[in-house]
Amino acid sequence: xxxxxxxxxxxxxxxxxxxxxxxxxxxxxxxxxxxxxxxxxxxxxxxxxxxxxxxxxxxxxxxxxxxxxxxxxxxxxxxxxxxxxxxxxxxxxxxxxxxxxxxxxxxxxxxxxxxxxxxxxxxxxxxxxxxxxxxxxxxxxxxxxxxxxxxxxxxxxxxxxxxxxxxxxxxxxxxxxxxxxxxxxxxxxxxxxxxxxxxxxxxxxxxxxxxxxxxxxxxxxxxxxxxxxxxxxxxxxxxxxxxxxxxxxxxxxxxxxxxxxxxxxxxxxxxxxxxxxxxxxxxxxxxxxxxxxxxxxxxxxxxxxxxxxxxxxxxxxxxxxxxx
Amino acid sequence: xxxxxxxxxxxxxxxxxxxxxxxxxxxxxxxxxxxxxxxxxxxxxxxxxxxxxxxxxxxxxxxxxxxxxxxxxxxxxxxxxxxxxxxxxxxxxxxxxxxxxxxxxxxxxxxxxxxxxxxxxxxxxxxxxxxxxxxxxxxxxxxxxxxxxxxxxxxxxxxxxxxxxxxxxxxxxxxxxxxxxxxxxxxxxxxxxxxxxxxxxxxxxxxxxxxxxxxxxxxxxxxxxxxxxxxxxxxxxxxxxxxxxxxxxxxxxxxxxxxxxxxxxxxxxxxxxxxxxxxxxxxxxxxxxxxxxxxxxxxxxxxxxxxxxxxxxxxxxxxxxxxxxxxxxxxxxxxxxxxxxxxxxxxxxxxxxxxxxxxxxxxxxxxxxxxxxxxxxxxxxxxxxxxxxxxxxxxxxxxxxxxxxxxxxxxxxxxxxxxxxxxxxxxxxxxxxxxxxxxxxxxxxxxxxxxxxxxxxxxxxxxxxxxxxxxxxxxxxxxxxxxxxxxxxxxxxxxxxxxxxxxxxxxxxxxxxxxxxxxxxxxxx
Numbered sequence: 001x002x003x004x005x006x007x008x009x010x011x012x013x014x015x016x017x018x019x020x021x022x023x024x025x026x027x028x029x030x031x032x033x034x035x036x037x038x039x040x041x042x043x044x045x046x047x048x049x050x051x052x053x054x055x056x057x058x059x060x061x062x063x064x065x066x067x068x069x070x071x072x073x074x075x076x077x078x079x080x081x082x083x084x085x086x087x088x089x090x091x092x093x094x095x096x097x098x099x100x101x102x103x104x105x106x107x108x109x110x111x112x113x114x115x116x117x118x119x120x121x122x123x124x125x126x127x128x129x130x131x132x133x134x135x136x137x138x139x140x141x142x143x144x145x146x147x148x149x150x151x152x153x154x155x156x157x158x159x160x161x162x163x164x165x166x167x168x169x170x171x172x173x174x175x176x177x178x179x180x181x182x183x184x185x186x187x188x189x190x191x192x193x194x195x196x197x198x199x200x201x202x203x204x205x206x207x208x209x210x211x212x213x214x215x216x217x218x219x220x221x222x223x224x225x226x227x228x229x230x231x232x233x234x235x236x237x238x239x240x241x242x243x244x245x246x247x248x249x250x251x252x253x254x255x256x257x258x259x260x261x262x263x264x265x266x267x268x269x270x271x272x273x274x275x276x277x278x279x280x281x282x283x284x285x286x287x288x289x290x291x292x293x294x295x296x297x298x299x300x301x302x303x304x305x306x307x308x309x310x311x312x313x314x315x316x317x318x319x320x321x322x323x324x
Numbered sequence: 325x326x327x328x329x330x331x332x333x334x335x336x337x338x339x340x341x342x343x344x345x346x347x348x349x350x351x352x353x354x355x356x357x358x359x360x361x362x363x364x365x366x367x368x369x370x371x372x373x374x375x376x377x378x379x380x381x382x383x384x385x386x387x388x389x390x391x392x393x394x395x396x397x398x399x400x401x402x403x404x405x406x407x408x409x410x411x412x413x414x415x416x417x418x419x420x421x422x423x424x425x426x427x428x429x430x431x432x433x434x435x436x437x438x439x440x441x442x443x444x445x446x447x448x449x450x451x452x453x454x455x456x457x458x459x460x461x462x463x464x465x466x467x468x469x470x471x472x473x474x475x476x477x478x479x480x481x482x483x484x485x486x487x488x489x490x491x492x493x494x495x496x497x498x499x500x501x502x503x504x505x506x507x508x509x510x511x512x513x514x515x516x517x518x519x520x521x522x523x524x525x526x527x528x529x530x531x532x533x534x535x536x537x538x539x540x541x542x543x544x545x546x547x548x549x550x551x552x553x554x555x556x557x558x559x560x561x562x563x564x565x566x567x568x569x570x571x572x573x574x575x576x577x578x579x580x581x582x583x584x585x586x587x588x589x590x591x592x593x594x595x596x597x598x599x600x601x602x603x604x605x606x607x608x609x610x611x612x613x614x615x616x617x618x619x620x621x622x623x624x625x626x627x628x629x630x631x632x633x634x635x636x637x638x639x640x641x642x643x644x645x646x647x648x649x650x651x652x653x654x655x656x657x658x659x660x661x662x663x664x665x666x667x668x669x670x671x672x673x674x675x676x677x678x679x680x681x682x683x684x685x686x687x688x689x690x691x692x693x694x695x696x697x698x699x700x701x702x703x704x705x706x707x708x709x710x711x712x713x714x715x716x717x718x719x720x721x722x723x724x725x726x727x728x729x730x731x732x733x734x735x736x737x738x739x740x741x742x743x744x745x746x747x748x749x750x751x752x753x754x755x756x757x758x759x760x761x762x763x764x765x766x767x768x769x770x771x772x773x774x775x776x777x778x779x780x781x782x783x784x785x786x787x788x789x790x791x792x793x794x795x796x797x798x799x800x801x802x803x804x805x806x807x808x809x810x811x812x813x814x815x816x817x818x819x820x821x822x823x824x825x826x827x828x829x830x831x832x833x834x835x836x837x838x839x840x841x842x843x844x845x846x847x848x849x
Contacts, residue, residue, distance in 0.1 A: 202684070
């Protein structure tokens with residue numbers, strides 16, 4: 001009986017991997033240029049932004065929450081980095097002008113993203129606003145701030161060095177892929193090998209039991225939302241660097257792809273169950289599907305339909321396997 | 325059995341078996357249900373009582389065996405069919421919608437419609453009122469269910485069942501969540517339903533209730549039919565023997581331990597009521613516990629026992645006042661974390677809701693409250709965690725195939741041991757236990773008692789809340805009684821008598837048979 005269960009758990013554990021492989025096989029058959037080195041790097045670079053967002057989203061969803069603001073936070077962080085790098089910070093009323101180095105501008109963007117995440121966490125823990133509502137508000141607020149900062153126009157011409165991150169290669173591997181790999185590695189270790197990671201699972205699995213076991217539930221959540229904001233800012237860095245410009249509409253709707261990836265990766269929206277590794281597979285499934293449908297020249301509107309159904313099927317299979 | 329009784333059989337089930345995923349939950353069970361009688365079904369947890377009832381109520385299909393209703397073969401495809409045949413079930417967890425009114429709940433799905441196609445509330449309220457009157461429950465049909473006490477909600481469920489014209493009413497552990505007074509009301513109600521010819525199927529594992537209310541009893545054990553008979557012809561010991569399958573020895577009694585100095589002292593503890601300003605749940609409670617001592621805390625539902633423990637554990641820092649001394653030092657406890665740092669462990673009443681993260685492994689559950697000790701260079705060490713968990717699994721004899729097993733898959737008794745292990749891993753000096761044996765079988769209970777006794781022997785100070793008198797009298801060195809938030813009595817072991825303890829626990833308002841609330845002195849904050 002138990003062996004049967006373990007066997008089943010194995011299948012459930014690897015079902016996303018099976019799905020990904022199946023998808024690759026199918027696309028390789030139907031799209032002749034699909035199975036190639038080019039596509040390999042293309043997919044990996046295309047998914048890098050969603051990977052950053054989804055790692056953060058995994059943490060948030062593991063605590064039983066949700067973060068709808070990541071797309072907007074990505075945009076704001078991106079335009080802050082670009083704006084500070086290009087124009088510096090000028091406050092005419094105080095007659096202050098600060099110019100920013102490349103590193104300083106990036107750091108400022110990351111700090112802004114983290115702060116917005118922190119603010120989400122504050123609303124959720126101190127004011128007991130449901131995560132859905134708090135981050136929905138932040139989605140609008142951050143987008144508004146982005147438009148205010150840019151005046152609605154893109155900030156372009158950021159220089160070659162800045163573009164290195166989004167277009168350069170190191171040892172033959174795109175820099176953004178290195179960055180993602182590092183982030184994934186860090187958070188796999190955080191979740192599996194640190195107290196903080198274990199506590200995330202406990203909070204999402206049973207908040208009351210976690211509190212009664214002496215865990216500082218609020219502090220854990222605050223940190224998780226802050227990290228989600230920081231990772232969204234990293235996403236903003238990649239997208240801005242890739243395009244060598246920051247557009248105020250960047251990241252629009254990215255939160256949905258990110259939630260989809262986490263869910264396809266087997267993380268439960270109720271919290272307490274899931275992993276970063278699952279999320280990687282979810283991100284890759286969406287990425288491979290996107291590239292494949294593009295190569296097959298499936299019209300954009302149909303692509304949306306297909307993606308929607310893939311999400312439904314993935315989660316339905318997961319439910320069928322885990323219930324009973 | 326006499327001829328007349330046979331004539332009264334409304335439902336007969338023979339050879340019922342049911343399998344879940346390869347495990348036999350029921351194995352050839354027989355049952356006879358008599359009209360106008362309370363037919364009790366008893367057995368320990370996991371004996372198959374609820375499964376059998378769910379088959380009768382049409383909730384489970386796919387069983388072996390045969391069911392006869394009024395002598396005719398019957399097989400219900402769904403709960404609706406069973407209802408149409410006059411069989412209704414009142415689950416342990418009530419199935420009411422909290423934000424609808426009493427009348428809306430009673431007639432849910434069968435609302436009266438007026439000629440405009442709208443709900444006729446007037447008629448629904450009138451009919452509900454009639455039913456409530458019949459049940460002697462004087463509340464408005466318009467009242468929201470969420471505003472009623474659990475006992476009242478239960479009566480609303482019964483009203484619902486009666487509105488279905490049920491001839492067979494199945495009650496699954498109906499007294500598990502209601503107060504003594506409400507139990508009396510329920511029993512009166514059951515007697516009157518009986519007189520009206522309704523067949524009551526009464527599931528319980530409390531034997532005292534059996535002798536108070538039941539006419540016949542059927543005993544199940546491990547999914548098997550053990551026997552049945554008339555309650556008046558059986559003794560308490562007969563039934564226990566049938567339930568347990570052997571002669572149980574006398575109740576485990578805690579051995580005497582050396583008391584070595586006061587560890588916990590609680591002074592003038594008050595806890596404000598969260599909804600009623602000026603009212604208090606815990607009122608000026610004082611007590612002390614010594615190392616090696618088990619202090620029993622007895623009280624009825626609503627006496628403030630759980631809240632008292634919660635306050636000590638730092639769960640209500642803003643609403644409480646008073647002082648706590650640990651080893652003679654004043655302790656400031658504003659959160660569970662502070663409490664743990666002060667050496668307090670708290671085994672909560674509801675292990676599934678409050679004690680465990682059910683999806684976690686046995687090892688992670690044991691280490692959760694003391695995770696720091698499994699850390700090495702800032703990272704969790706599997707080796708240290710395994711060692712910690714193995715130690716407690718062996719010491720507490722936790723039955724689990726592996727320390728990586730998910731705690732959800734363990735039995736209630738073993739889950740409770742995991743919770744205890746979690747707290748022992750924090751190396752506490754004081755252990756607060758709230759109903760530590762609730763919902764676990766007799767064997768597991770005895771193991772928990774032995775464990776508590778051992779822990780006291782090792783010098784822990786233990787406070788144990790329990791509503792089971794035999795249990796608390798066997799385990800505690802000293803008992804304090806709470807009633808309506810106040811400490812009303814204290815007994816040393818030599819003074820323990822059931823009568824005296826219960827007398828101290830009954831609220832004054834009940835003793836006087838009035839609903840008037842006693843005025844209490846204000847608590848300072």
